[in-house]
Amino acid sequence: MYGSNKIKSVDSLRFSKAKEKFSSKGSLISANENTDLSLLPPCLNSLNLHVTRANYQAMIWKRATESHPYVPAPVHNGWKFENDSLVIDWGEEMFPREITDVLEDNLGSDIDDDMEDDLYVDIPGSYDSDE
Incomplete structure (x- = not known):
């Protein structure tokens, strides 16, 4: 998984990769200048949510030949x-609110509460709309 044969949990792998990308100084963890968390x-x-979205889209494509597919x-x-x-639905918060509060306090007020933009998607006919 992601180039590691020993780690079986994606969360453990994420932690391991994060440790590689961050340098430890005492009890604090500081990011390297060019660290891209994405x-x-x-x-x-x-x-799981990504797989669910991919499965949902595959189900729609599978029924593409039906004249009135159930979606x-x-x-x-x-x-x-x-x-x-x-x-x-990107999932739960990336960090617990308490950690985010500490990070915001340490970095100042330049961090927006809404740290990432949501991707808005219009799927005509798949939900009630005003059109």
């Missing part, structure tokens, strides 16, 4: 509604 493997929760709602299939829009 290169880490996903956590198990995020991976279940995307909600609970790796998607969710936020503010009346369908968005990708």
